[in-house]
Amino acid sequence: MREQVLRQGPSEVLHGLVVGQRRAAHHVVRLRHAGLLDHAAEATVDRLDPDHEIVGLLLFVHVPSFTHVPTAIVGSNPRAESGWKPLAGDAHKVDAAAEQMRELPTIEEPVHVLELSEREITTLGDEIRELAAERDAVILAHNYQVPEVQDVADYVGDSLGLSRKAAEADAAVIAFCGVHFMAETASILSRDKTVLLPDPEAGCSLADSITASELRNWKSRHPGSIAVMYVNTSAEVKAETDYCCTSTNAIQVVEHVLREHGANAAILFGPDMWLGSYVERITGRRMELWPGECHVHAGITPEDIDREHDAQPSSDLLVHPECRSSARWIEDVAAGRLDAGAVHVLSTGQMLDHVREHPDGRFVVATETGMLHPLRKAAVAAGLTAANEKAVCKYMKMTTLPKLRDSLRDMKHVVEVHDEIAARARLPIERMVSIG
Numbered sequence: 001m002r003e004q005v006l007r008q009g010p011s012e013v014l015h016g017l018v019v020g021q022r023r024a025a026h027h028v029v030r031l032r033h034a035g036l037l038d039h040a041a042e043a044t045v046d047r048l049d050p051d052h053e054i055v056g057l058l059l060f061v062h063v064p065s066f067t068h069v070p071t072a073i074v075g076s077n078p079r080a081e082s083g084w085k086p087l088a089g090d091a092h093k094v095d096a097a098a099e100q101m102r103e104l105p106t107i108e109e110p111v112h113v114l115e116l117s118e119r120e121i122t123t124l125g126d127e128i129r130e131l132a133a134e135r136d137a138v139i140l141a142h143n144y145q146v147p148e149v150q151d152v153a154d155y156v157g158d159s160l161g162l163s164r165k166a167a168e169a170d171a172a173v174i175a176f177c178g179v180h181f182m183a184e185t186a187s188i189l190s191r192d193k194t195v196l197l198p199d200p201e202a203g204c205s206l207a208d209s210i211t212a213s214e215l216r217n218w219k220s221r222h223p224g225s226i227a228v229m230y231v232n233t234s235a236e237v238k239a240e241t242d243y244c245c246t247s248t249n250a251i252q253v254v255e256h257v258l259r260e261h262g263a264n265a266a267i268l269f270g271p272d273m274w275l276g277s278y279v280e281r282i283t284g285r286r287m288e289l290w291p292g293e294c295h296v297h298a299g300i301t302p303e304d305i306d307r308e309h310d311a312q313p314s315s316d317l318l319v320h321p322e323c324r325s326s327a328r329w330i331e332d333v334a335a336g337r338l339d340a341g342a343v344h345v346l347s348t349g350q351m352l353d354h355v356r357e358h359p360d361g362r363f364v365v366a367t368e369t370g371m372l373h374p375l376r377k378a379a380v381a382a383g384l385t386a387a388n389e390k391a392v393c394k395y396m397k398m399t400t401l402p403k404l405r406d407s408l409r410d411m412k413h414v415v416e417v418h419d420e421i422a423a424r425a426r427l428p429i430e431r432m433v434s435i436g
Contacts, residue, residue: 104295107388107391107392108299108390109394112394113392114146124152125401128404128408129152131409135172135411136173137175139404140155140162140177142162142177143348143370144370144371144396145178145396145399146370146397146399147370149177149404150373157349158247159182159246159247162182166185166186166193169193173196174194175404175407175408176195176415177399178197178399179202179203180202180234183197184415186415187235188238188417189426189429191422194411196415197415198406198413199403200415201395202398204232205293205395206294206295209290210292211237212237215229215237215240222266226261226267227240227243228243228245228254229270229271229428232294233271235422236421237271238429239424239425242428242431243256243431243435244431245435247322249435253436254283255283258285267285268288272292274298278345293322297323298322300366300387300388301388304388305319305366308364308387309364315361315385316344316361317342317343317364317366318363318364318366319345319367320345321346321347323367348371351365352374356379358382359379359380360381361382361383363375363385364385367387368393369389369391370393370396372384
């Protein structure tokens with residue numbers, strides 16, 4: 001569905017939330033940093049509570065028409081009918097802001113996944129292993145990769161496990177089957193290695209939700225704060241942060257910050273607002289949260305999980321903390337609406353550990369559907385159902401066996417991080433790896 005942000009004239013400024021416009025929030029922050037919001041609008045943006053479902057904004061922006069801004073935030077302009085006129089000189093600001101905005105993907109969009117025959121998979125797998133041996137390469141793959149890529153990898157895991165493997169690797173080449181920020185992290189941790197990303201277009205909607213300049217601006221608005229950034233960020237953003245974290249150790253990292261910097265330390269947490277909201281509920285500690293999200297996990301709704309759980313009432317819920325419903329399950333358990341033993345908010349690595357410990361269990365799994373493959377390998381007898389079969393990350397599915405083979409054969413699509421950026425980004429990443 002096309003989304004729109006409703007806008008008012010200068011006298012009306014910013015009046016509240018618009019139902020159905022949750023994912024517009026991080027665009028508003030970008031508009032603010034471009035100087036397109038007045039002080040009243042900025043104050044309202046700062047007060048947004050991520051515990052609520054951020055659905056969009058009525059905002060004041062000096063611009064006569066938004067027809068050239070991507071459709072994730074474009075709609076009708078009621079000011080055109082009211083006779084409102086833009087302030088002179090603001091058009092270039094809007095153009096600059098529009099350059100930064102992207103049309104966000106949704107899980108309703110079909111994702112192309114390359115289909116290979118069993119024979120093709122076997123042949124390509126043999127070629128890849130031979131090339132890896134020739135190149136002295138280790139193949140790392142994320143849990144969300146297609147099954148045949150996971151099966152050819154030397155190690156499959158979550159972001160924290162992959163970061164640790166990259167740091168420990170003694171091979172000359174790391175072939176990273178994941179997305180761009182993961183390959184960047186490997187390059188930062190293994191400066192003497194050649195890091196390959198089979199498809200350089202494999203990005204991340206969450207990593208795209210914040211830039212280094214936006215983080216610098218955010219920090220300048222909260223002097224003295226400690227920045228804790230999710231690993232799902234660019235190398236440039238990591239270079240501006242104090243601590244990185246993953247969904248596996250986000251709680252431990254925040255608790256560490258509070259021990260090291262004092263219980264009253266102000267924390268800027270981003271870019272995933274749903275993970276941040278979950279960490280707040282577990283730690284009991286409020287933070288400033290950046291309004292970004294993973295389009296896949298945000299697309300898994302409470303209704304999706306309720307539907308599957310109602311169909312299998314004896315099943316446990318395995319919910320990734322990036323899901324916008326993750327905090328709700330904690331509330332339901334606290335209120336006695338759900339059995340505490342039936343709900344588990346877990347990273348993908350923790351999901352794998354849990355299913356291994358309960359190999360005959362039944363589970364509704366609320367994360368990207370690629371996770372079902374390693375779970376089924378770990379527990380053949382387990383009953384595993386995706387909370388939403390459409391929860392497919394188009395970026396994770398860009399890596400294929402032919403692309404991996406070609407990357408190793410031709411040593412192409414090398415990911416390199418500038419030395420100055422890498423040096424600054426290394427400390428927060430090493431802190432992440434060492435904590436939890």
